[in-house]
Amino acid sequence: MGSRREKTQTLGLIGFGAFGQLAARTLAAHFDIRVCDPARAHTTLPCGRSLRMTTLEDAAGCDVVVLAVPVARLRHLCGVIAPMLRKGALVLDVGSVKVLPVRVMREVLPADVDIVGTHPLFGPQSAASGVQGHKIVVCPVRGDRHRQVAAFLRHLGLQVITDTADAHDRELAVVQGLTHLIAKVLVGLGPLPDRMTTASFDLLREAVDMVRDDPPTVLHAIEVSNPYAATVREAFFTGASELQQRLDM
Amino acid sequence: MGSRREKTQTLGLIGFGAFGQLAARTLAAHFDIRVCDPARAHTTLPCGRSLRMTTLEDAAGCDVVVLAVPVARLRHLCGVIAPMLRKGALVLDVGSVKVLPVRVMREVLPADVDIVGTHPLFGPQSAASGVQGHKIVVCPVRGDRHRQVAAFLRHLGLQVITDTADAHDRELAVVQGLTHLIAKVLVGLGPLPDRMTTASFDLLREAVDMVRDDPPTVLHAIEVSNPYAATVREAFFTGASELQQRLDM
Numbered sequence: 076m077g078s079r080r081e082k083t084q085t086l087g088l089i090g091f092g093a094f095g096q097l098a099a100r101t102l103a104a105h106f107d108i109r110v111c112d113p114a115r116a117h118t119t120l121p122c123g124r125s126l127r128m129t130t131l132e133d134a135a136g137c138d139v140v141v142l143a144v145p146v147a148r149l150r151h152l153c154g155v156i157a158p159m160l161r162k163g164a165l166v167l168d169v170g171s172v173k174v175l176p177v178r179v180m181r182e183v184l185p186a187d188v189d190i191v192g193t194h195p196l197f198g199p200q201s202a203a204s205g206v207q208g209h210k211i212v213v214c215p216v217r218g219d220r221h222r223q224v225a226a227f228l229r230h231l232g233l234q235v236i237t238d239t240a241d242a243h244d245r246e247l248a249v250v251q252g253l254t255h256l257i258a259k260v261l262v263g264l265g266p267l268p269d270r271m272t273t274a275s276f277d278l279l280r281e282a283v284d285m286v287r288d289d290p291p292t293v294l295h296a297i298e299v300s301n302p303y304a305a306t307v308r309e310a311f312f313t314g315a316s317e318l319q320q321r322l323d324m
Numbered sequence: 325m326g327s328r329r330e331k332t333q334t335l336g337l338i339g340f341g342a343f344g345q346l347a348a349r350t351l352a353a354h355f356d357i358r359v360c361d362p363a364r365a366h367t368t369l370p371c372g373r374s375l376r377m378t379t380l381e382d383a384a385g386c387d388v389v390v391l392a393v394p395v396a397r398l399r400h401l402c403g404v405i406a407p408m409l410r411k412g413a414l415v416l417d418v419g420s421v422k423v424l425p426v427r428v429m430r431e432v433l434p435a436d437v438d439i440v441g442t443h444p445l446f447g448p449q450s451a452a453s454g455v456q457g458h459k460i461v462v463c464p465v466r467g468d469r470h471r472q473v474a475a476f477l478r479h480l481g482l483q484v485i486t487d488t489a490d491a492h493d494r495e496l497a498v499v500q501g502l503t504h505l506i507a508k509v510l511v512g513l514g515p516l517p518d519r520m521t522t523a524s525f526d527l528l529r530e531a532v533d534m535v536r537d538d539p540p541t542v543l544h545a546i547e548v549s550n551p552y553a554a555t556v557r558e559a560f561f562t563g564a565s566e567l568q569q570r571l572d573m
Contacts, residue, residue: 201523212520236520246517250525253513257506257528260563264502264556268495271443271461271485274450276499278531279506285524298571305572307513312568314509319561322547323554 083107087134089152090114090143092290093199094169098143101206101231109134113144113152135159142168142180145292146300149176153183162187165220169193171251171293172301173214173240181216189218192240194247195233200285207232214240248303255297256311258283332356336383338401339363339392341539342448343418347392350455350480358383362393362401384408391417391429394541395549398425402432411436414469418442420500420542421550422463422489430465438467441489443496444482449534456481463489497552504546505560507532 086106088095090113099108111134134140135156144152149168160166166188170176177192184190192214195206202209211233215221225235261267261283269280286293298304335355337344339362348357360383383389384405393401398417409415415437419425426441433439441463444455451458460482464470474484510516510532518529535542547553 196520196522209523210520238520243520246520249513249517250521253510254522254525254528256564256567258524259567260560261502263563263567264498264559268498271445271459271487271492271495272499273445273503274458275507275531275534276503278527278534279503282524282527282531285527308568308571310513311509312564314512315505315561315564318505318508318512319557322557 084139085109085137086139086141087111087129087137088141088143089131089134089156090145092143092145094195095143097199097202097206098141098169105227106139109137111135131156132159136161138164140164140166142166145290146170146172146176146296147292150179150183153179157183157185160185160188164188165191165218165224167191167193167224169195171296172247173212173243174302175300177214177216177240189220190216191218191221191224192216192243193224194243196250198285198289200288205232208234210234210236212243213237214243216240244301245303247297248301248307251297252301252304252307253311254282255286255289255294256308258286259294262287333388334358334386335388335390336360336378336386337390337392338380338383338405339394341392341394343444344392346448346451346455347390347418347444354476355388358386360384380405381408385410387413389413389415391415391419394539395419395421395425395545396541399428399432402428406432406434409434409437413437414440414467414473416440416442416473418444420545421496422461422492423551424549426463426465426489438469439465440467440470440473441465442473442477443492445499447534447538449537454481457483459483459485461492462486463492465489493550494552496546497550497556500546501550501553501556502560503531504535504538504543505557507535508543511536 084106086102086108088099088108088110091110099110102108109129111129111131113131136159140160142149142152166180166184168176168180171194173192173194180190194212196211197206197209211228213221213225213235225237228235267280333355335351335357337348337357337359340359348359351357358378360378360380362380385408391398391401415429415433417425417429420443422441422443429439443461445460446455446458460477462470462474462484474486477484516529
């Protein structure tokens with residue numbers, strides 16, 4: 076996958092939102108990329124080599140198929156592309172949760188394609204100057220090509236963490252759940268001060284700025300589609316309410 | 325204050341907690357420092373020049389007197405040292421709120437001493453490798469020596485923000501109020517993940533680590549002694565509760 080010998084492998088990228096565009100820029104040097112976005116008929120493409128807009132059928136017929144649509148649309152998409160996939164293709168998703176997408180892909184995609192779940196723990200904001208050094212989670216689903224995928228991602232300079240979808244969702248319920256909850260609450264308070272600030276507040280504001288422009292579908296995936304998110308949220312709100320009572324006594 | 329000509333000025337540092345010790349390290353090269361801590365009879369001093377433990381009377385009789393005790397103890401301390409202060413002395417506090425300490429110092433300290441309120445927007449954690457580049461707020465209270473103080477602090481490499489106690493408390497109610505609230509809630513949730521983390525979560529955790537070891541007196545000053553803290557807290561908890569309802573629908 077992506078080595079010199081396989082340079083001409085085709086990669087179908089389905090979904091061309093903020094993350095899909097980052098993926099295209101990152102992968103353009105390694106694959107013949109075919110982009111399709113069911114939600115964007117008239118997208119202007121950035122000037123990248125090996126990058127052209129195509130039909131869903133063409134993108135789904137590639138050697139490697141990356142599903143970069145919102146988690147809530149994954150089941151529908153899998154149903155539509157199932158008959159279009161090439162035998163022996165490798166299908167990957169990039170969703171912010173893993174238990175649900177992995178189950179959907181396993182159930183809906185044909186038995187003769189390999190499947191790998193991934194979650195890049197970065198986005199257009201945090202990886203603005205490149206993906207090197209950032210983390211990505213890889214969940215083996217069907218077949219053993221997750222090893223090739225992990226090796227390729229390491230070659231890109233990423234830190235690869237291979238684990239189960241369940242372990243991912245447990246840990247990310249805290250990591251992303253709390254970050255997005257706190258960001259959402261702080262953004263709701265209006266513009267944050269930037270003059271008399273402490274180092275810790277500067278870090279907090281930087282964290283908020285990194286996720287405040289994430290599309291609503293990301294918050295939805297993190298807070299609603301992660302089976303462990305409600306428990307973490309509950310603990311956060313309970314802790315907040317206990318602290319409120321203590322301070323207002 | 326602190327220039328070559330005035331190198332032999334005496335500075336009485338009253339209070340030798342974590343911040344008092346940082347102040348002593350930072351100021352030792354510029355003053356003949358006399359440290360007194362009413363709460364620590366047997367403190368082991370770090371080896372610093374111009375640094376010796378002394379009586380409250382001796383510390384309060386210096387050219388410059390820095391009050392580094394918890395805000396809640398400031399009124400009592402001012403009452404005790406009022407008759408010990410030298411005519412023309414400069415008295416400064418370093419508390420995390422300013423409206424209350426400034427009022428107390430103005431009311432309780434004798435009319436013939438100059439007074440400046442300060443709030444160093446850093447602590448032993450954030451300024452572990454030095455105070456250079458950090459921020460400090462200076463509030464003029466009585467006399468015009470706040471200008472000398474500001475010039476000296478700039479000479480130390482600090483960014484000086486001069487403003488009123490009221491402006492300080494309004495802005496810091498958000499800056500410190502929110503940071504400490506969030507840190508307190510997160511610390512209460514137990515150990516935070518450090519494996520599958522995003523850049524924004526890493527920043528959040530770093531912010532929490534910076535304030536998690538602050539003494540309880542700091543949280544008390546920030547949340548209880550700042551007249552604007554309750555309003556900010558209320559807005560945060562209301563925002564959290566609204567978000568909770570939206571997500572649990």
